[in-house]
């Protein structure tokens with residue numbers, strides 16, 4: 517079928533990217549909630565979907581930079597759909613290496629057909645032309661975008677300004693693609709290229725389409741950030757051990773547990789997310805018993821080890837999901853902290869005598885890391901944190917925390933490409 521004029525100009529992908537931007541910035545929806553058939557990218561072919569997703573993600577990552585460059589050219593703040601057209605254009609012209617005339621023509625055509633933007637097409641054309649003149653140079657000189665005020669204030673109080681600035685630089689850089697290898701690590705590492713990280717994950721700088729990489733169809737590996745692979749290494753599952761993965765979907769850690777030969781029960785509240793666990797297990801030819809249930813209602817006990825990768829604010833994944841700080845305002849965070857506390861207490865009741873619980877969150881907030889564990893140790897007099905379990909190859913002892921956990925930050929391993937923010941602790945009952 518011949519390509520339409522729209523396809524060649526990238527109109528469809530840009531229009532979808534703009535709808536994604538409006539969804540995040542107007543409706544406070546996460547990009548991950550808008551990926552379905554009914555979402556803005558629903559009818560797009562795979563390459564166009566990927567392009568729309570990438571354009572929206574990168575525009576959000578650099579939103580502050582785009583707004584700084586646009587500011588002097590705008591007499592007043594435009595309506596959001598118009599502003600988002602200008603932001604997308606500024607990102608593409610200044611940082612995406614796109615030819616300015618192609619970007620401007622496509623965005624002006626989109627603006628002409630938009631209900632809110634049709635009368636602003638001339639202004640959009642003029643402003644983006646001015647951005648094309650000096651913008652790329654000015655963009656490169658701007659500092660990394662800051663976290664939003666509601667999050668930054670707390671982060672500076674917890675880590676100090678310098679550390680927060682280092683994290684912001686890591687967020688601006690984005691994330692490489694990390695893989696966890698099922699077996700035959702040297703063989704696959706050679707075939708895939710990339711860098712073997714100190715903790716064993718394989719890091720690829722230029723990934724492209726994941727499902728086209730060697731070993732995908734064979735299920736030789738799965739995508740998992742190097743930091744996200746560490747909780748299971750701390751848990752150190754042994755072949756034949758009875759292990760419960762209490763918040764399992766989409767299953768990255770379930771696959772690690774199963775690959776170690778443990779007898780795994782993977783539980784998650786969400787049926788649709790559990791479908792992803794089943795797909796992942798099928799592709800990697802690994803097995804686990806899958807249970808869809810509220811963890812707080814699961815009462816089968818006697819587990820040698822439990823992994824509690826609790827639902828959290830996901831503030832450790834901002835470099836991967838730069839939409840998060842724009843879609844959230846922290847209002848729903850206290851409910852998550854309370855749920856984590858209940859999940860820890862309940863998980864402890866499901867352990868066999870002498871069993872271990874690894875608690876982790878992909879968060880930067882001590883409220884769902886260090887403080888959770890400090891409080892749990894106070895609530896349960898027989899409980900202790902097992903700092904010996906943290907002696908995992910490649911883990912820097914400087915990452916250890918006073919209450920016996922590990923604090924991982926996006927600015928760590930800066931020269932290797934960073935890591936997700938995570939908190940991990942191994943708890944044992946005396």
Ligand SMILES: C[S@@+](CC[C@H](N)C(=O)[O-])C[C@H]1O[C@@H](n2cnc3c(N)ncnc32)[C@H](O)[C@@H]1O
Nearest residue numbers: 763764765766767768769784785810811825827
């Ligand atoms: C951080 S994600 C888990 C990621 C997963 N461990 C992995 O490595 O792929 C948290 C999961 O907790 C699940 N969840 C949230 N509340 C839950 C509950 N009350 N009981 C069980 N699962 C729950 C969510 O559906 C989500 O899949």
